[in-house]
Amino acid sequence: MERITVGFLGCGNIGCGVYKLLETYGEEIFRNEGVAFDVKKILVRSLGKKRSWNIPAHLLTDHPDEVLDDPEIAVVMEFMGGEEPASSYMIRALEGGKTVVTANKMALASNWNAIVSAAREHGAGLYYEASVCGAIPVIRAINDSLQANRITSVMGIINGTTNYILSRMSQEGAAYEDVLADAQKLGLAEPDPTADVEGYDAAYKLSILSTLAFHRHVPVECIYREGITGITPLDVQCGKEFGLTLKLLGVAKEEDGKIQARVHPTFVRSSHPLAGVSDAFNAVYVNGHACGEMMFYGRGAGDMPTASALVSDLIKAAHTKRHPLPAVNDVPCEIAEDWSCVHFVRMKAKDEPGVLALVSGQFAQYGVSISSMVQKGDRDADGYVQVIFLTHEASERAVRSALAALPAEKVCIGSIIRVEGE
Amino acid sequence: MERITVGFLGCGNIGCGVYKLLETYGEEIFRNEGVAFDVKKILVRSLGKKRSWNIPAHLLTDHPDEVLDDPEIAVVMEFMGGEEPASSYMIRALEGGKTVVTANKMALASNWNAIVSAAREHGAGLYYEASVCGAIPVIRAINDSLQANRITSVMGIINGTTNYILSRMSQEGAAYEDVLADAQKLGLAEPDPTADVEGYDAAYKLSILSTLAFHRHVPVECIYREGITGITPLDVQCGKEFGLTLKLLGVAKEEDGKIQARVHPTFVRSSHPLAGVSDAFNAVYVNGHACGEMMFYGRGAGDMPTASALVSDLIKAAHTKRHPLPAVNDVPCEIAEDWSCVHFVRMKAKDEPGVLALVSGQFAQYGVSISSMVQKGDRDADGYVQVIFLTHEASERAVRSALAALPAEKVCIGSIIRVEGE
Numbered sequence: 001m002e003r004i005t006v007g008f009l010g011c012g013n014i015g016c017g018v019y020k021l022l023e024t025y026g027e028e029i030f031r032n033e034g035v036a037f038d039v040k041k042i043l044v045r046s047l048g049k050k051r052s053w054n055i056p057a058h059l060l061t062d063h064p065d066e067v068l069d070d071p072e073i074a075v076v077m078e079f080m081g082g083e084e085p086a087s088s089y090m091i092r093a094l095e096g097g098k099t100v101v102t103a104n105k106m107a108l109a110s111n112w113n114a115i116v117s118a119a120r121e122h123g124a125g126l127y128y129e130a131s132v133c134g135a136i137p138v139i140r141a142i143n144d145s146l147q148a149n150r151i152t153s154v155m156g157i158i159n160g161t162t163n164y165i166l167s168r169m170s171q172e173g174a175a176y177e178d179v180l181a182d183a184q185k186l187g188l189a190e191p192d193p194t195a196d197v198e199g200y201d202a203a204y205k206l207s208i209l210s211t212l213a214f215h216r217h218v219p220v221e222c223i224y225r226e227g228i229t230g231i232t233p234l235d236v237q238c239g240k241e242f243g244l245t246l247k248l249l250g251v252a253k254e255e256d257g258k259i260q261a262r263v264h265p266t267f268v269r270s271s272h273p274l275a276g277v278s279d280a281f282n283a284v285y286v287n288g289h290a291c292g293e294m295m296f297y298g299r300g301a302g303d304m305p306t307a308s309a310l311v312s313d314l315i316k317a318a319h320t321k322r323h324p325l326p327a328v329n330d331v332p333c334e335i336a337e338d339w340s341c342v343h344f345v346r347m348k349a350k351d352e353p354g355v356l357a358l359v360s361g362q363f364a365q366y367g368v369s370i371s372s373m374v375q376k377g378d379r380d381a382d383g384y385v386q387v388i389f390l391t392h393e394a395s396e397r398a399v400r401s402a403l404a405a406l407p408a409e410k411v412c413i414g415s416i417i418r419v420e421g422e
Numbered sequence: 423m424e425r426i427t428v429g430f431l432g433c434g435n436i437g438c439g440v441y442k443l444l445e446t447y448g449e450e451i452f453r454n455e456g457v458a459f460d461v462k463k464i465l466v467r468s469l470g471k472k473r474s475w476n477i478p479a480h481l482l483t484d485h486p487d488e489v490l491d492d493p494e495i496a497v498v499m500e501f502m503g504g505e506e507p508a509s510s511y512m513i514r515a516l517e518g519g520k521t522v523v524t525a526n527k528m529a530l531a532s533n534w535n536a537i538v539s540a541a542r543e544h545g546a547g548l549y550y551e552a553s554v555c556g557a558i559p560v561i562r563a564i565n566d567s568l569q570a571n572r573i574t575s576v577m578g579i580i581n582g583t584t585n586y587i588l589s590r591m592s593q594e595g596a597a598y599e600d601v602l603a604d605a606q607k608l609g610l611a612e613p614d615p616t617a618d619v620e621g622y623d624a625a626y627k628l629s630i631l632s633t634l635a636f637h638r639h640v641p642v643e644c645i646y647r648e649g650i651t652g653i654t655p656l657d658v659q660c661g662k663e664f665g666l667t668l669k670l671l672g673v674a675k676e677e678d679g680k681i682q683a684r685v686h687p688t689f690v691r692s693s694h695p696l697a698g699v700s701d702a703f704n705a706v707y708v709n710g711h712a713c714g715e716m717m718f719y720g721r722g723a724g725d726m727p728t729a730s731a732l733v734s735d736l737i738k739a740a741h742t743k744r745h746p747l748p749a750v751n752d753v754p755c756e757i758a759e760d761w762s763c764v765h766f767v768r769m770k771a772k773d774e775p776g777v778l779a780l781v782s783g784q785f786a787q788y789g790v791s792i793s794s795m796v797q798k799g800d801r802d803a804d805g806y807v808q809v810i811f812l813t814h815e816a817s818e819r820a821v822r823s824a825l826a827a828l829p830a831e832k833v834c835i836g837s838i839i840r841v842e843g844e
Contacts, residue, residue: 032749135713137567145559148733290730291557298716308712311570327454
């Protein structure tokens, strides 16, 4: 039998979830796993705040030292969120030889080298399953189950808020602003939704996932990022007519030694496993040279799903004698600045002879081959019609160059959306 | 740096896949994981047989002792298949303190207690990720990622052959026999398909999955089993009209301290994540009290996907100082003999006044409530019509009792298919 003394940094909903899980399911964990956990101190901002679970008052403190400097505390669990002071506290804990279990994607992705180095130099454990996709054990899958694979791509619906918004836009034909307002009312989107809808949250997660998948550090600053705020019901609808479903994907691929890492609205074929992932669910689709295609699906957020991953890491840390470090080598990561995929291009084109020839001529000049084209609806009052092109696989730079060279009075680009998972 | 000496039991396609993976990807594994593997001896039935990968002849032997009694061999990888002599060999290896990595669901499920006891008594490692669903890390998920969860249900498409057959029946409206013949031609079904189509293969896997999920040994003999040989295109088609997709599922649930474990054709709502799992793909859907719903999807068979899981176990074993045992307690497992679910009942009923009243009266008498009923097509030459009932959730015993009491000259039961994942 083993007893491990634990300290918390933070006690919002996730912290309360972890406390609740240890209190209500600790006996079963002890019976199955032979290990018990005592929570000794919990750092909070406000001692008197009402919480979602009844936490004994004597555990709470507003002095970080009471968690970080207590030699009895062997494991520090961090769920304060935000980059600072979380990062500094985690580094201090690691420097003191304590194991850190964190749910903080932002701190981890933003300070990857500093945090991992602190763990390495002090032989301390660093566990972060909960930092990406809540309960879904995708970190464990990449680190512990797919080690015998050269992973060629990772594509994920790794933000629940945007997936909820796009699912409803697709089901109802609703406008982005209306669904966002609803999601805010339901607590599925923040009052300031920027981090979700502009893809920042997904970029942090993709940085962690791709770093582990490709064994080279992929800094979050190197990730191409495009949010969903410009998506119109017309895009969603036109995609449907081509058999495509719109998702905000994190896409990471390794091709010719270069890594593509990008977060953007993406069409996937409606028969693709990612297309069926609706509402606030998350899923990560991985391709490995031996395992083939895999997908991991589940609840990517929420107090108890996140607590499930955190307590799993806690148990794993307790069972581990020599803590593993991320298998990331020092070869600098070369980030691709261009990539090839199918492109969905929606434009308004002047409904007059020669305009389509002009557009297709431009595409041809840049080596972009068209797979299909439809004209949608009648001409508007100004004499324009909506035209949608689907290209064959083509370099993004070529597609954008071809479109940039079109005369503005003849053609007005509505949207360029990448298609993945062909 | 660590070098581990490995012996193989068997060298069919999976064994060749493992050898190939170690040979072609061993350097990367060494760089990422700091461990290298030397294959010293390979037990085969026939020394001269042509194999799918070029294996040096001096490694091959037809004497099991050369693998099992060699003190240098630390890890024995078993992929001979079949219950014996695989089980005896694995037990001998464990008794000699060697770690066993196996892909053999049949041996493991049939001799669970003997194999696990040998591992426990001799402190030897036992790894079996590849025994269930090939590359999909579902064993790792249950054992290492969902430890903080009371798992309430496990439902899986855990046999690729039957999923291929049912997917094609559903897509094409084809008959079972025709698709089976095609699958046999394509090598997706065995010349004698019994183990797959009658659900034996799925039952072995479900025994292992449910034992781990519920922490109590669920013997394979206790699993209710029903194959797909009786499924008609009419069932598939009628299900579709109710928004249901037919799958062969392994279903395991814990309710009121009793465990249900059953393999049978099952309808799931077409919007359920399992419904989208087509062709030979596998997926396991798990429900936990903290994590909520999860699904793990991928290639459940094939040389390289299975080799991916085997080599992953090999690496895991190499990193582990104290080998984990399955967290299964000694409480005997009480198997439920009845269960509740929605039932799809297709029957031929005499097209005359009073017959529907008779049927619905019977259902009412046994407390089975009807959720919908449709009559399909015209009366046949004998004066019967096809009628399909969908019940509300009801005890299976009650449904069967109600139907058994119907007069054979009025009603002829076509099929009773359970509906899960509501």
